[in-house]
Each structure stands twice: as C-alpha cells, then as structure tokens.
Amino acid sequence: MNNHKAEIVINAVSENEAFARVVAAAFVTKLDPTIEEMADIKTAVSEAVTNSIIHAYDNKGGIIKIELEIKDDVFYVDVIDYGMGIENVKKAMEPMFTTLDSGERSGMGFVFMEAFMDELNVSSIVGEGTRVHMKKRIGSVSDTATEVALHGTKR
C-alpha cells in the first residue's frame, strides 16, 4: 500500500499560482506520471487556485489550503478557500459561465478541471468557502481510459 499525504497553506496572491502547481506536480512524481499527466494536474491545480484568488477572495487576499494525497496509484488534490462561496455550483460549472464580465475570463476553469482529472467535486457554502476535490489515476489504468475515450471500445 502506497500512501502519502501533504498539506500546504498559502496566501491567496497570484504569485503563488505557479508555486501551488509546481508543488502538486512534484508531489505526484512518486507515481512516475507521464509529461501529459503532469501537465493535466498542473492545469487543474492552477485553475482551482486562481478561482480562489480572484473569485473567493476578490483579489483582496486570504488563505488557501491544498491537501495532497496518494493512495496506491491514485492522486487526490483538494483546494480549499474560506471566501465568498458559490451560490449555484451546477451553474458555475457550465462551460463559458463566468460571474466576472470584465471580458478577461472565459468561464473555462471548471471545464478544464473536469477534462484533465478523472473526478471533480465542488462543495461550497455561501459566505463560508469552497472545496474543490479532484482525483486522477496515474499510469496504465488511465491510459486504458484514454484509449476507450479515443476509440470508443475496450480492447
């Protein structure tokens, strides 16, 4: 049984976006991921952390907690903030939905998290904060999943 845990707490400032995704990528190296799997995880973590900075805390700063775990060949990451929360999670997760109408946001963050990870769960309480839970199996099994996704059949 392969089991590792780590937890980091960072300030919700944009300089920490790169730090957060690099830590997640370094943590997952224990599972010997492909370059693509590593890129998937970096993107997903970057999306979740950015959302906490710009949406949860409205760029005014706060605390973000990142919980990392490896269980056998599965990587888990939770990104937690104590910001404003999401009123309608289902709606927030729709492609191209954004509450920032500055024209600088595409509403693709949750779409990328969903596409690049095997599982995405968002729980949120307005006024209390948001937890984004993600899971990704690393290695041969997820290759099979990709095969199935690409070719539609399991060989």
Place this chain on the structure above:
Amino acid sequence: MNNNMYVKSNVLIVEADVEIDHHRAERTRKSVDFIMDNMGIDKIIFDFRETQFMDSSGIGLIMGRYEKAKLTGGRVVIANMNSSVDRVIKMSGLDNKICVRNSLSEAIDEMNAYKSKNV
C-alpha cells in the same frame, strides 16, 4: 520569464511567456493594452514558441485582446503553439474565432494580407 514585445510595420508582436497563468496574463494584458491605447495599434500577433504552460487565464487574455482589437477593425493572430497549449485553445473553441498559424512568418503574412484588404 518576462515576455518581450515589439512593433513591426504597425503590428504588435508578443513573444508570450513560458508559463501563462493569471499572474502572468495580467502583466501581459497591461503591457499590450498600454501599447494598443498609446500607439493606436490594433493588430496583434501572439507568438507562443516559448510557451509550455497555459491555463484559462491565457484564453481570457487572447479573447480580451481580440474583442478590444475588433472595436477598431483590428485583428489578433496566434502562432506556434505546442501540443499542450493547442489542446486548451481547441477545448475553449478559441480557434473558431481567432486566426491560428503554424509559424510567426505565416502569421505576419496573414496580417499583411489582412491589412491590404482593409486599408
């Protein structure tokens, strides 16, 4: 890590960062908008040859410049994406709106063709 940008024949060429996240995209946005506003430039090429990582903030950066350039009849062309940058661009559907070229020289040719059609 900082991106370089220069103006050549009235076209702004942005050599995009190695990693484009919200932090980096904000800095690039400020520089590009400053040049657009102060030099009256509305034709922009983003050259992604150095870019290894881009998330949705990069999509927003390109989208935002596209909308801004459009206001004055300008244009945005993007070039030289590696496979991981290309993947997020395709997933976002950005390639349906914005002109994509394989190399910087093709992007410049495309921009010149556009200029001669729209004098």
